[in-house]
Amino acid sequence: MSEPNLPARQLGRMLRRMRERLGMNQGEAGAPLRFSISKMSRIELGFLPSYHEFRALLDRYCVIVSEWDEYIALYDRGKEKGWWFHYGVGNRGFLPIEAEASRVREFQYGYIPGLLQTEAYxxxxxxxxxxxxxxxxxxxxxxxxxxxxxxxxxxxxxxxxAIIDEYALRRPILDSDARREQLARLIECAELPNVRLQIVPESVGAYDGQFGNLILAGFEDPEEPDVAYVEHVLGSVHIEKEVDVSAAKMAFQDFADRALDEDDSIAFIKRL
Known part of the structure; x- marks a missing residue:
């Protein structure tokens, strides 16, 4: 099943706050509508009900009809499919998260990050x-x-x-001309005001980043918690528990501390 998008999750939180303001638990709120507690829980996580079920919830929470428009507009946005569906890609993986995020921190050990790749790469x-x-x-x-x-x-x-291990820069994926183009692309992106690029040099020696990649996403909505995303050989894992996301942030900061600063990282790429 597709994961709910950001508007759907926002609406789920809004419905939860409405219920809590009325002093009802999930069972009490859902009982007159024949909604189970599990269904109520899923709705509040952003897995939206049908349109008529949603209208029934608004009525249950004493929202007057003249105020429904903003909630229905958010409901419609929650039901929208992302642009990637036109390419046969569903709401799995990191793409839907990245599309909604306002900030992304990414560590890559073996490859250049996708946002910085040339088409040849x-x-x-x-x-x-x-x-x-x-x-x-x-x-x-x-x-x-x-x-x-x-x-x-x-x-x-x-x-x-983005933090990239030197190994990813030296990995012989492309011929010399295409490799030069890819390195130039990194320098070009690093000059953008919204991009920070660091390189972990080989001289650092062994460190935890050699066990795999890590991505952290943050959102404009202060109520939307940060998400960590880890890819592995069999798939990927979304990490949302606050304690685990905090650990991921600490790991990323450790990689940043080991990496060259921005100016030295660009100079390093130019030398390559």
């Missing part, structure tokens, strides 16, 4: 997958990744902090 990466996409599916994957990069230069701008 991403095609080589896709070709290396165990189940590499072919034909139209490959072209859709490339188109989606290129469109994701719009967030670095088009409103709403993404505040982006």
């Amino acid at each position: 991403m095609r080589e990466v896709f070709a290396s997958h165990r189940r590499s996409p072919k034909g139209k599916r490959l072209e859709n994957q490339v188109a989606v990744r290129l469109r994701r990069q719009w967030r670095l230069t088009k409103e709403p701008l993404l505040e982006y902090n």
Whole structure:
């Protein structure tokens, strides 16, 4: 099942606050509507009910009809599909989170991050997958990744902090000309005011980042909690528990402390 988008999660929290203001628990609120506690819980997490069930909830929470418009507008936004659905990509993985985030911090050990890749680089990466996409599916994957990069230069701008291990820069994925183009792309992106790029040099030695990649997303809505995202060989994991996200933030800060500063990182790439 697709994960709820940001407007849906916001609406779920809004419905929870309405219920709590009336002093009702989930069972009491849902009983007259024949909603189970599990259904009420899912609704408040952003898994929206049908339109008529939603209207019944507004009535249950004593919202007068003349004030329904703003809630219905948020409900409609919660039901919208992201632009990536046109490319055959559903609401799984990090893409829907990234699309809603206002800031992303990413550490990559083995590859250049997708937001900073040239088209030649991403095609080589896709070709290396165990189940590499072919034909139209490959072209859709490339188109989606290129469109994701719009967030670095088009409103709403993404505040982006990338930390890359030196190994990813030296990994022989491309021929010399394409590799030079990819390194130049990194320097170009690092000069954007909303992008911070750091390199962890080989001289640092062993550190926890060598166990895998890490992404952290934050949102404009102060009530929307930060999310950590970890990819592994069998798939990926969304981490939302506050204690685990805090641990992920500490790990990212450790990588940043080990990395070169921005100016030295750019100078390092230019030397390569």
